[in-house]
Amino acid sequence: MYSLNQRFDNMEIPEDEHMTAGHVACAGCGASLSMRLALKGLGKPTALVVPACCWGIIPGAWPQTAMEVPFFNTAFMTTGAVISGLKAAYRRRGMDDVCVVGWAGDGGTYDIGIQALSGAAERNEDVIYVCYDNEAYMNTGVQRSGGTPLGAWTSTTPAKAPKSEPKKDMDEIMIAHRIPYIATATAAYPHDLIAKFKKARSMRGMRYIHILSACPPGWKTPENMSIEIMRLAVLSNIFPLYEVENSEVFRQTVIPDEVEPVNNYLRSQGRFKHLTQEDIQVYQREVTTRFERLKERFDRIAV
């Protein structure tokens, strides 16, 4: 491979795959690509715990599976608890080298699973919890979740009355738990995503990774645009890429050359089609304020 004249050197991406084709994610699904890349960063031995969500069905219908690592389907609200138990079981059997990863949707994280997650974080369990965030309950037909952004259409927040509450700031909730590692990532920046999973794997204690994950049917976007849209989220500071260690050291890992207005991101998606120019201005202010608040903490040296 040759990428001398490219921004990213793809030679650095690990070649090993830990899942296969034949999975049943929709065409252009950001969640399936996120898993593919995350596993490249994690490597083996790794065990996944997945509650009810798209990812519960993506590996295929029983008795098929696309996974080449152990993959446990579990109940919707239990991810935080199941990973804690599974890790304990592995440790008990002398298999402490197994990296236990919970992998849940935004519904399973922001809403129904928050209690189990918070408990696991508070106990500083030695696990990784990943929220792949497609910003609604996609598997059951695009219902609103706590992760759905302000102004978005979902099947329960129709265009006439789109979501009137802002997206819950789950990252701040996790930061308040003062756990060893928190990161945001997206498949549009695979090098960054893989590096964060590698780093998380090398650490102990509770680690939380929040992945923004485009969903063509749920976001009403063309299938080929998933990467472009996730990239726009980063470039417009809607989804800044950063990591936090011990809730003390904040580091922005991808700094846009030029910050894009939120307009380009919003206009690229059918779920925001009804927004007026004024709505977009409100949106822009919201995004700028949130980013400024975050930015204050970037690169602040721990004392």
Add this chain to the structure above:
Amino acid sequence: MKYTDRQVKTPLCCISTTSSLVNKTGSWRFASPVFIHRASPCNEQCPAGEDIAGYMYLAAQGRFEDAWRLIMKENPFPAVMGRVCYHSCETRCNRAEHDDAVSINMVERFIGDYGLAHSIEIELTRPEIDKRVAIVGAGPAGLTAAYYLRLMGYGVTVFDSNELPGGLMRYGIPPYRLPKEILDGEISRLSNMGIDFNMGVKVGEGLAWKKINSGFDAVFAAIGAYQEADLEIKGMDKRGVVNALGFLREVNPGKYPSTGKKVTVIGGGNSAIDCARVSRRLGADVTLVYRRSQSEMPAHTEEVEMAREEGVEFLFLAGPGEIYGQEDVSGIRLVKMSLGTVDNSGRRRPEPTGETFDLDCQTVILAIGESLKIEDLPSSLICDGNLVKVDDFGRTNKARFFAGGDIINIPRTVTHAIGSGRRAAAAIDGFLKGVERDKDGLNHTSELADYNSLNSFYFDHRSRTKAHIVLADKRVSSFKEVVSSPSEEEAVYEAGRCFNCGSCTECGNCYIFCPDFSIMKDPDGYGYIVDLDYCKGCGICVQECPRGAMKMEFME
């Protein structure tokens, strides 16, 4: 069914035992990604049709010999090209929309020099063909046709009236732009391939066209344009009035004619600029007189600027009225011009105002254009004005007779001459094999990799490398080259700026971004392939390919 039976059939916990690979998700697809080669705009622009995207890719990796061989497929004079080509390719470079065009010509020059420095030879691999082609005129057009025909296995004999081959590359372009060693180096490669050179033979005078026609299986004529335009003013017979080509020809083989202290050059083209710059090097004060204004000058801006830096004075909106003096020129009377209505060249026509003024000088160089001497060619050829009428492949109205270079209707540049020579070689080959040859392998595919077909997010910003130009006062003190070659580091850097528009570089984006594990390295060679068993047709790979080397094909 009893409870115990059920217990046997349904496990307590469901464990998947089959790979999802049995599930061929390719059946979901309604459009397929395909890998394609699109023509880069620079390639489309290059009069010789060089695969710029391709050789930049190789040069960026330091694979200079491979890069050199790739250029040689379209152009047998890379080191000459890297110096004298007007590089119009750069005007269409996609990178110009990003930051600044790639300095294509600079990289080409490095690669050309590399070929010379490492004495890379071209191997003749095709079986000999028992047919001979006559090439009349050893300028760039003739030499190029000779080269490609010889590579194909034909016997090739070159006839030229000059002492040495090269045409205007030798007897026109001055050595400060094209050193003779460089030209000799590239031409000697051709003579080493077994091409016969018959120098000092003027076809039509010493040797009849008829003889050539009957002695060879095909003829390629590229005798250049040497008929000076007439200037009907008083004093043309004075000693010290010379024409551009005659003047440059005298200078070029290393002879330095004396011009006297003051030289006036009439004309606004590249020849005029070269005459002025040569005269500066001979120690004269030079005034270049052009009848229109600077913006209408056909000469290239870069050349004009260099001449100005070298101390050439420019006088615009003035034309020659009369040359005066005893036997020798002692001055020229000039007529002031003003610009009138637009003529058919699209420029405003200069009109004499009647006002005159005088300029002292000992030499007047007329550089007002040359055309083909029709009488030098067989009379049966159909011409269009002063040019031989040919199709896109140099075929004239006479079977077996082909023409190219400055005598056909293409821009007068070395590069166009080379392109015409190569197309004619393809047509001659087709003719001799009895097949129609309408493709010349110029890399022109139907689709163009324009800026919109790229994903420029993947390219960061990098500034263009500046050419190394010798300071003006040092330049005029000799005929040494004024632009020096780039370093290897610079060439690699500059080649690395190229986006390689339309050509896959195996960057791996398509592979990295596929959610369905459906892009894989081609096990049989270069690039990637699509696994249509599983590809769902999302098109992310096509969207994220930085260089437009993929596209979606929709099914019926």
